Amino acid sequence: MSDQTTPPTLVLGSTSRYRRELLERLGLPFEVRAPEVDETPQPGEEPTVLATRLAHAKAFAVAAQTGDRDVIVIGSDQVADLDGRPLGKPGSHEGAQAQLRSMNGRTVAFHTAVTIVRPQTQEHWQALDTVKVHMRTLRDDEIDAYLRLEQPYDCAGSAKVEGLGITLIERIESDDPTALIGLPLISVTRLLRLAGLDVLRHSRAHT
Numbered sequence: 047m048s049d050q051t052t053p054p055t056l057v058l059g060s061t062s063r064y065r066r067e068l069l070e071r072l073g074l075p076f077e078v079r080a081p082e083v084d085e086t087p088q089p090g091e092e093p094t095v096l097a098t099r100l101a102h103a104k105a106f107a108v109a110a111q112t113g114d115r116d117v118i119v120i121g122s123d124q125v126a127d128l129d130g131r132p133l134g135k136p137g138s139h140e141g142a143q144a145q146l147r148s149m150n151g152r153t154v155a156f157h158t159a160v161t162i163v164r165p166q167t168q169e170h171w172q173a174l175d176t177v178k179v180h181m182r183t184l185r186d187d188e189i190d191a192y193l194r195l196e197q198p199y200d201c202a203g204s205a206k207v208e209g210l211g212i213t214l215i216e217r218i219e220s221d222d223p224t225a226l227i228g229l230p231l232i233s234v235t236r237l238l239r240l241a242g243l244d245v246l247r248h249s250r251a252h253t
Contacts (some may be wrong), residue, residue, distance in 0.1 A: 050194045053248045054164065059108030065122060068229040071248035081121060093127035094157050098174055100125075101159035105170065109163045114212075118241050119163045122229050126203040127155040135202050142193050142204035146214070149185040154203060158225045161238040171240050173233035178215040179203075180243040188214075228249035 056076040056164025058069055066078060081104035087096050110117070126133035130151060136142035156177045163170040192214060198206045206210030207218075207226050222232040235245050 053243050054166070055112075055117045056238075057106075057112060058106045059119050059121040061239075062228060064200050064228040067178045068224055068227060068231060069120070071231065072235070072245050074243075074245060075250065079108045079111060081105075083107050085123070086130055089156055091132075092130065093125040093132045093155070094159075094174060094176075096132055097123045097125040097157040097159040098161075098172065102162040102172065105163045109165045112165065114166075116166045117164070118238065118243055119165070120234065121161045121163070121171075121228075122159065124156060124158040124202060124228055127157055128152065130143040133202055136199050136204050139193055139197075140200060142199055143189060144186065144206040146181075146189045146193075147182045149203070152181055154179045154181065156203065156226055158228065158230050160230060160237065162234070162235055162241050164241045167242075169241070171237040173230065173237060175220075175222055175230040175233055177222075177226045178219040179207075179226070180218070182214055182216045184214060192199065 051162060056074055057151065058066060058076050058078050059081045061080050066190045070074060083100060083101055083103045101121045105119050105122065116241035133145055136145050156179060157174060159174045161170055161172050192210055196206055198204050198209045205214050207215065220226060222230045224231040238245060
């Protein structure tokens with residue numbers, strides 16, 4: 047006989063379509079809410095600290111919107127790190143050109159932080175995944191061709207590894223391939239278990 051215990055409602059505190067698509071892989075029903083958090087880095091803030099602070103702030107901001115319901119909120123943030131300097135979303139073709147030129151032939155660390163909050167138990171859990179991306183030495187015409195094809199202007203680091211951005215990369219060092227896209231699912235599933243939500247038990251992916 048199956049256990050009919052109703053799990054807490056899962057809420058993704060992000061408007062990122064990349065995070066939404068990644069979380070959908072787990073086959074769990076979830077809500078999406080905008081965290082409305084100021085993402086401006088603080089003076090001298092290191093990229094790992096920035097990512098962790100924003101993931102924490104997003105999770106708690108959304109948790110505050112959910113009233114007294116039993117929910118588990120996921121907040122996440124990713125910061126691209128070039129020699130200790132955070133790289134934001136380029137926002138334009140020119141901005142992406144400048145970013146990719148600065149990354150040319152170099153190693154960029156992508157720090158993805160996750161905070162999971164269960165307000166009903168007043169508990170939260172955190173994780174930080176870092177992926178090192180070694181970029182190829184690129185010609186300006188290669189950079190321009192890539193940007194016109196994929197237009198990754200909403201991606202920190204100006205490249206979509208799940209798409210043609212993979213052609214810009216020499217190699218990747220990672221414990222979790224989903225971390226680079228924006229939500230480290232290995233860490234997420236581990237933290238969800240700690241929060242009381244077993245993905246395999248409640249997934250609808252294969253039902």
